[in-house]
Amino acid sequence: MTxxxxxxxxxxxxxxxxxxxxxxxxxxxxxxxxxxxxxLVGESGCGKSLTSLALLQLVPASGRVEPGSTIRxxxxxxxxxxGEALRHIRGRRIGMIFQDPMxxxxxxxxxxxxxxEGVRAHLPVSRGEARERxxxxxxxxxxxxxxxxxxxYPHQLSGGMRQRVMIAxxxxxxxxxxxxxxxxxxxxxxxxxxxxxxLDQLRRARGMAVLLITHDLGIVxxxxxxxxxxxxxxIVEEAPTPELFAHPSHPYTQGLFASVPRISGPVNRLTxxxxxxxxxxxxxxxxxxxxxxxxxxxKCQLPPELLPVGPDHRMRCWLAEGRPFRD
Amino acid sequence: MPLVAVRNLVKHYPAGGxxxxxxxxRAVEQxxxxxxxxxxxxLVGESGCGKSSVGRTIxxxxxxxxxRATFDGIDIFALDRKALRRLRRRxxxxxxxxxxxxxxxxxxxxxxxxxxxxxxxxxxxxVGRRVSALLEEVGLDPDYARRYPHEFSGGQxxxxxxxxxxxxxPSFIVCDEPVSALDVSVQAQVLNLLADLQRDRGLxxxxxxxxxxxxxxxxxxxxxxxxxxxxxxxxTEPLLASPxxxxxxxxxxxxxxxxxxxxxxxIVLSGDLPSPSAPPSGCPFHTRCFHPARNERCRTELPxxxxxxxxxxxxxxxxxxxxxxxxxxxx
Amino acid sequence: xxxxxEALQTVWETPRGRAGxxxxxxxxxxxxxxxxxxxxxxxxxxxxxxxxxxxxxDHPFGTDQLSxxxxxxxxxxxxxxxxxAALAVALSVTLGAGVxxxxxxxxxxxxxxxxxxxxxxxxxxxLFLLMLVLVVPDRVPLLALVLMIGTTGxxxxxxxxxxEVLRLREExxxxxxxxxxxxxxxxxxxxxxxxxxxxxxVAATLGVGDVILLESGLSFxxxxxxxxxxxxxxxxxxxxxxxxxxxxxxxxxxxxxxLTVLATSLVGDALxxxxxxxxx
Numbered sequence: 032m033t034x035x036x037x038x039x040x041x042x043x044x045x046x047x048x049x050x051x052x053x054x055x056x057x058x059x060x061x062x063x064x065x066x067x068x069x070x071l072v073g074e075s076g077c078g079k080s081l082t083s084l085a086l087l088q089l090v091p092a093s094g095r096v097e098p099g100s101t102i103r104x105x106x107x108x109x110x111x112x113x114g115e116a117l118r119h120i121r122g123r124r125i126g127m128i129f130q131d132p133m134x135x136x137x138x139x140x141x142x143x144x145x146x147x148e149g150v151r152a153h154l155p156v157s158r159g160e161a162r163e164r165x166x167x168x169x170x171x172x173x174x175x176x177x178x179x180x181x182x183x184y185p186h187q188l189s190g191g192m193r194q195r196v197m198i199a200x201x202x203x204x205x206x207x208x209x210x211x212x213x214x215x216x217x218x219x220x221x222x223x224x225x226x227x228x229x230l231d232q233l234r235r236a237r238g239m240a241v242l243l244i245t246h247d248l249g250i251v252x253x254x255x256x257x258x259x260x261x262x263x264x265x266i267v268e269e270a271p272t273p274e275l276f277a278h279p280s281h282p283y284t285q286g287l288f289a290s291v292p293r294i295s296g297p298v299n300r301l302t303x304x305x306x307x308x309x310x311x312x313x314x315x316x317x318x319x320x321x322x323x324x325x326x327x328x329x330k331c332q333l334p335p336e337l338l339p340v341g342p343d344h345r346m347r348c349w350l351a352e353g354r355p356f357r358d
Numbered sequence: 359m360p361l362v363a364v365r366n367l368v369k370h371y372p373a374g375g376x377x378x379x380x381x382x383x384r385a386v387e388q389x390x391x392x393x394x395x396x397x398x399x400x401l402v403g404e405s406g407c408g409k410s411s412v413g414r415t416i417x418x419x420x421x422x423x424x425x426r427a428t429f430d431g432i433d434i435f436a437l438d439r440k441a442l443r444r445l446r447r448r449x450x451x452x453x454x455x456x457x458x459x460x461x462x463x464x465x466x467x468x469x470x471x472x473x474x475x476x477x478x479x480x481x482x483x484x485v486g487r488r489v490s491a492l493l494e495e496v497g498l499d500p501d502y503a504r505r506y507p508h509e510f511s512g513g514q515x516x517x518x519x520x521x522x523x524x525x526x527x528p529s530f531i532v533c534d535e536p537v538s539a540l541d542v543s544v545q546a547q548v549l550n551l552l553a554d555l556q557r558d559r560g561l562x563x564x565x566x567x568x569x570x571x572x573x574x575x576x577x578x579x580x581x582x583x584x585x586x587x588x589x590x591x592x593x594t595e596p597l598l599a600s601p602x603x604x605x606x607x608x609x610x611x612x613x614x615x616x617x618x619x620x621x622x623x624x625i626v627l628s629g630d631l632p633s634p635s636a637p638p639s640g641c642p643f644h645t646r647c648f649h650p651a652r653n654e655r656c657r658t659e660l661p662x663x664x665x666x667x668x669x670x671x672x673x674x675x676x677x678x679x680x681x682x683x684x685x686x687x688x689x
Numbered sequence: 690x691x692x693x694x695e696a697l698q699t700v701w702e703t704p705r706g707r708a709g710x711x712x713x714x715x716x717x718x719x720x721x722x723x724x725x726x727x728x729x730x731x732x733x734x735x736x737x738x739x740x741x742x743x744x745x746x747d748h749p750f751g752t753d754q755l756s757x758x759x760x761x762x763x764x765x766x767x768x769x770x771x772x773x774a775a776l777a778v779a780l781s782v783t784l785g786a787g788v789x790x791x792x793x794x795x796x797x798x799x800x801x802x803x804x805x806x807x808x809x810x811x812x813x814x815x816l817f818l819l820m821l822v823l824v825v826p827d828r829v830p831l832l833a834l835v836l837m838i839g840t841t842g843x844x845x846x847x848x849x850x851x852x853e854v855l856r857l858r859e860e861x862x863x864x865x866x867x868x869x870x871x872x873x874x875x876x877x878x879x880x881x882x883x884x885x886x887x888x889x890x891v892a893a894t895l896g897v898g899d900v901i902l903l904e905s906g907l908s909f910x911x912x913x914x915x916x917x918x919x920x921x922x923x924x925x926x927x928x929x930x931x932x933x934x935x936x937x938x939x940x941x942x943x944x945x946x947x948l949t950v951l952a953t954s955l956v957g958d959a960l961x962x963x964x965x966x967x968x969x
């Protein structure tokens with residue numbers, strides 16, 4: 032499988048009030064192959080959104096990607112790019128869609144204009160050709176009467192439609208990778224199903240790789256090939272989807288599974304994870320999950336590495352040492 | 359006698375400005391249901407179905423367009439201001455938004471105490487004692503009473519909101535999407551808290567939500583809403599096991615399940631939600647309905663809720679609604 | 690009260706805000722205690738030599754045509770100008786907040802009526818209105834002046850407060866208070882007013898600068914503070930005749946006005962920033 036994206040030891044820092052820096056993203060590594068979907072799963076404050084922004088160097092001004100981090104897009108080192116070269120990969124090689132379609136679309140331009148803008152920013156086509164492409168894209172994302180909709184304004188469309196428009200804009204320049212940051216969180220569940228279906232179809236048709244950022248384990252189960260679970264700025268477990276769901280190994284992952292309400296199966300009292308998510312300004316020492324972990328022991332005072340527990344399956348937990356490797 | 363009985367509730371919001379008359383938004387159309395003592399009825403639906411409007415109108419935070427609602431036999435809509443204020447002690451509400459539901463300039467202790475002060479339930483030091491007890495009951499340190507809302511996380515703020523509602527000792531609480539804005543593990547904590555409180559205090563809930571899996575944890579009965587109407591209602595497990603209204607089937611199949619081996623055949627609805635100011639004629643769902651028996655009658659005649667199997671469904675052909683059958687795992 | 694303390698602290702942290710606060714603080718102290726330390730300008734007539742003397746060690750700001758020490762007069766003028774401004778603004782803010790709260794919360798016909806009134810009042814230029822009224826009587830007592838300025842300055846504030854109330858009314862915590870059974874009075878005072886205080890404070894601070902300019906202008910025209918009560922505007926008027934020979938008589942009070950209004954602007958802006966990005 033061709034590797035399209037390689038992220039190594041990504042660290043992003045921000046200044047704290049006392050002048051020192053803190054690290055909401057602290058050593059994240061993952062890869063993406065052509066045509067696959069990787070899900071980055073975690074709750075608020077784990078750093079998943081910042082990770083995705085870092086890929087396009089869109090980290091807010093006061094933040095900084097630390098030296099030692101690598102982001103390689105094929106042969107290109109993204110972090111060394113500036114100016115025109117950087118602009119070239121944004122949209123052309125990596126497309127991005129955000130959570131809230133209402134604020135991500137410009138309310139004073141028509142939908143057609145915004146998509147065409149995305150096309151013309153990267154492809155040498157005329158206005159007419161760009162408009163035609165925009166129409167085709169609208170059709171691909173499943174918007175009825177695409178020719179008529181080109182001249183609609185964002186506020187005239189429903190949330191689901193706007194999200195489809197966002198996808199169309201992201202795909203306008205035919206990127207190899209699509210980063211979707213909580214693309215359906217703000218949408219109703221039936222609309223969510225529609226959007227995820229569209230994303231899947233497009234992925235297969237274009238052979239794109241998708242980085243799907245979400246907190247919803249249900250979406251992960253249905254749509255992702257591999258999963259990386261994030262907690263406190265780090266990846267704490269990574270595995271192919273069926274493997275993760277069959278054998279969740281990290282206590283945090285297990286805690287997440289135990290606290291999710293189920294639509295089928297027996298109804299049990301949920302067992303939430305005790306305590307609260309730590310603030311990025313005060314990561315716990317040693318294993319960051321230790322204060323909340325029901326299985327913590329002495330060694331957890333040392334920060335654990337990612338250790339293997341099964342086929343293509345690793346977790347950041349000392350418990351992996353005591354366990355036999357599962358084949 | 360049910361604790362809360364709602365009959366033919368209608369709520370329309372006027373639209374348009376001074377000079378342009380626009381059709382009203384028909385948020386709630388002929389909604390009827392009961393909430394029994396000590397039980398939870400869930401009102402489920404997607405955005406624009408009117409569920410929040412129902413909650414607020416029952417509490418008379420908004421005036422109804424028409425219909426009747428009674429609490430313990432008392433006609434809620436007929437009360438004068440003084441009597442309404444007395445009744446407010448017995449019915450309370452918890453909101454969805456943990457960030458807007460607390461006055462940013464009030465300490466949380468003052469926020470929780472407000473109900474006690476308004477109704478004169480205690481004086482002096484007793485107020486403080488009650489506030490401390492309430493904070494403990496929802497799982498917060500009583501010392502936090504002096505702090506301000508911005509110092510707390512979303513989950514903690516929801517707990518404060520719950521404590522505030524409990525302060526007046528209600529028997530009925532409208533929970534308006536109380537966990538939708540919370541993270542997964544925090545959501546579980548708050549759901550457990552609500553369940554415990556119900557058991558310990560004998561509370562009744564009208565639980566408004568859009569997430570069927572969440573609702574399943576806490577509700578004994580479910581009513582599904584679409585475009586302002588209840589399209590199906592019944593006991594939770596039977597309704598989820600064999601839904602009779604096509605919309606319920608679609609809703610259920612759209613819920614992503616955290617189990618990659620269970621691939622349900624998904625029913626993806628076509629088209630968009632019609633606007634509540636221009637609802638379709640006849641059955642509100644007919645424009646998107648996938649039922650093979652859908653026909654002219656659906657377009658012209660509004661179906662009424664009627665018993666079908668274990669539930670009540672508003673569909674002309676509810677007996678033959680196709681289920682979303684589970685498909686075997688892919689290798 | 691806590692709001693004011695917090696806001697002042699934030700203002701203090703910005704360099705411009707700090708400069709503004711320091712100057713105003715200095716001015717207030719000067720106004721309160723200055724006249725005690727300096728000779729009373731009213732008694733300074735040196736009948737032997739009624740002449741304007743340029744600034745010197747004895748008279749750092751010089752003297753005016755009647756041999757009165759300009760420095761003392763500027764300090765006494767500070768007292769008057771600040772007092773007029775503070776009282777007038779207090780009156781405007783109270784009226785504006787009251788009308789804004791009622792219009793915003795009650796809505797409907799009451800709101801419409803009040804806002805049309807405000808619209809009409811805003812259409813009349815304030816300075817001309819005041820001039821018209823003040824030119825009629827022979828002597829205008831200081832209190833009347835304060836009342837006049839105060840009652841003509843609340844219109845914009847009421848709109849501001851109304852806008853805040855309309856926004857706050859939709860906030861869930863207000864609905865929560867209603868659900869608890871809170872009376873309208875309680876909601877207005879404890880929930881709406883308290884949260885609208887921010888913009889109100891900003892408006893008040895900037896209003897002080899406005900009133901100082903207004904009062905100085907009126908005094909310059911002879912319509913505001915009447916002599917012998919010293920006021921900065923009046924002093925500029927006095928110095929007008931001798932502007933070429935003895936420019937210091939007009940310059941120093943003029944500079945005082947500029948610095949004071951600048952300081953209120955700085956503090957007002959800093960306050961606005963302090964309240965703006967602060968989210969719930």
